Amino acid sequence: MSELSIIKDSTYNFTVDFENEIESDGREIVKYEGGTFYRYCVIVLLNLAKFLDVFTEKKPCKEYVAKSEEWLDKNDKIEEFGIQLNNKRKEVEMVKLFSENLGSIVMGISRIETFWDSQIGSIEHLIDNLKRLKSSSRERITQRQIVYNIEHKWKNVEKECQLYYFAMKKLLHENRYVKV
Secondary structure, three states, X not given: OXXXXXXXXXXXXXXXXXXXXXXXXXXXXXXXXXXHHHHHHHHHHHHHHHHHHHHOOOOOOXXXXXXXXXXXHHHHHHHHHHHHHHHHHHHHHHHHHHHHHHHHHHHHHHHHHHHHHHHHHHHHHHHHHHHHOOOOHHHHHHHHHHXXXXXXXXXXXXXXXXXXXXXXXXXXHHOOOOOO
């Protein structure tokens, strides 16, 4: 149970750190100037400049061609970076969803643990009180039988609770929510 809580808390910290990283990366993309229309304009002008350079000896557009090709390479890298950034956003959303689901599991298990803890306390209190009763020998025999029956039934309930607990832990482990 505490392992699940630790995992849930760490997923929250992870998502906060990851979101900050994504936000920082997003600001870098916003600084980028240009868009799709601008990119196509550069491509058209670049091809026109290359065409002019083919027919002239001085190559007047050589510097423009080099800068344009450099800008297009940078633009391609920024687009690729944007795709990676979107993938990171999707990953953060998946981690948040996992954390929410894990939170509901933790809450459900803690309710079960609280219920069984109170049952254990009540039954142990009842057994202790019955053991302390002072009565005649005939009543003590009946009392001992009652105590024995309660203890015997309680041990079965305790074993069933432990089996249930291990089954739940195994299920969570199989779904990779917790390490055993």
